[in-house]
Amino acid sequence: EPEVTQTPSHQVTQMGQEVILRCVPISNHLYFYWYRQILGQKVEFLVSFYNNEISEKSEIFDDQFSVERPDGSNFTLKIRSTKLEDSAMYFCASSDQGSSYEQYFGPGTRLTVT
Amino acid sequence: KQEVTQIPAALSVPEGENLVLNCSFTDSAIYNLQWFRQDPGKGLTSLLLIQSSQREQTSGRLNASLDKSSGRSTLYIAASQPGDSATYLCAVDSGSQGNLIFGKGTKLSVKP
Numbered sequence: 475e476p477e478v479t480q481t482p483s484h485q486v487t488q489m490g491q492e493v494i495l496r497c498v499p500i501s502n503h504l505y506f507y508w509y510r511q512i513l514g515q516k517v518e519f520l521v522s523f524y525n526n527e528i529s530e531k532s533e534i535f536d537d538q539f540s541v542e543r544p545d546g547s548n549f550t551l552k553i554r555s556t557k558l559e560d561s562a563m564y565f566c567a568s569s570d571q572g573s574s575y576e577q578y579f580g581p582g583t584r585l586t587v588t
Numbered sequence: 589k590q591e592v593t594q595i596p597a598a599l600s601v602p603e604g605e606n607l608v609l610n611c612s613f614t615d616s617a618i619y620n621l622q623w624f625r626q627d628p629g630k631g632l633t634s635l636l637l638i639q640s641s642q643r644e645q646t647s648g649r650l651n652a653s654l655d656k657s658s659g660r661s662t663l664y665i666a667a668s669q670p671g672d673s674a675t676y677l678c679a680v681d682s683g684s685q686g687n688l689i690f691g692k693g694t695k696l697s698v699k700p
Contacts, residue, residue, distance in 0.1 A: 505686055517632070517677065517690040530687055565631060569686060576622060577688060581631040 476500040478580035480566050486586045487556055495551045495583045497566030506549045507567040507577065508541065510534070517565065523549065556587045590615045590682045594691035601668055602699050609663040609694045611678030616656050622688065623652050623663050624677040632677065636663070668698045 479498045487493050499506050508520040522529040523541055540552045549568075553560055563584050567577040591614045601607050611621070620639045624632040636645045636652040638661065644653040651664040665672060675695045679688040 507687065509688070516692050517679070517688075519687040519689065522687050530683060532687070567632075576634050576637045577686065578634060579624070579632040584629075 478566055478568055478578050480564075480580040480583050482583060483581065484584045484586070486588065489558060489587055490555050493553050493556055493585065495553075495564050495566075495585070497549045497551070497580055498547050499549055499566065499568030500570075500578055501547070503568035503570045503578075505529075505569045505571070506541075506543070507569075508551045509565045509567065509579075510562040511565065511582075512559075512562045520551075553585075556585075558587050561585055561587045590618075590680060590689045592678060592680055592689050592691035594676075594678055594694050596694060597692065598695040598697070600697040600699065603668060603670060605668050605698075606664070606666050607668055607696070609665070609676050609678075609696070611661040611663070611691055613659045613661075613680045613689075615682055616659050617682060618656065619681045619683075619686075621652075621654055621661050622679045622681070623650075623661075624679065626675045626677055626693065628675075635676075665696075668696075670698050670700050672696060673698050 481496045506523040509517050511517045519532050521531045521535045538554045542550050563582045565582045566580045569575045569577045593612050595610045622637045623635040626632050638645045638654045649666040654661045675693040677693045679690045
């Protein structure tokens, strides 16, 4: 069964460093998302991406964040200068029809900023 | 602003019991509602999606209902098993691009 994959599973970085989190969505899906979950808190929406551009972004997704689909399969989230409060689990998700269809989530990347 | 609440926060039941998890949302203008399961330290597994025009969805021992007008959904789990132990998350899609708004979840423990 097709699934969303994410790499790495765990990333440790120092404050101020740039990180890139990688996702491979399900191959025929058109809508891509990033969410994050700070330990013990709700899963929060960050950004949605469709047709090679951002569809919607939350207040969390400030200028330090960017997303890219560099080729036909990968979808990346870049954090330019990490802060301690960026430590969280980051989930990538994809769906084939946006609002009408199920979102399928990857296993997540645990980001630890020291 | 859409808010999603799940009650109870935690639930412990003996194996074999039928149970109901509750989800409420403040804005009834939703496109769909999705139930997920999350195991500790893991990703989210989609269980059921209910479109706004639907009243319920069933998958195996799971049944989810949706009452949009009252802003409520329930997830019914029949004949619970220890393997059902996990956190169950409810999420609603109120926007046009599919961004989900999550509740904090109900942590379910099924005792053998």
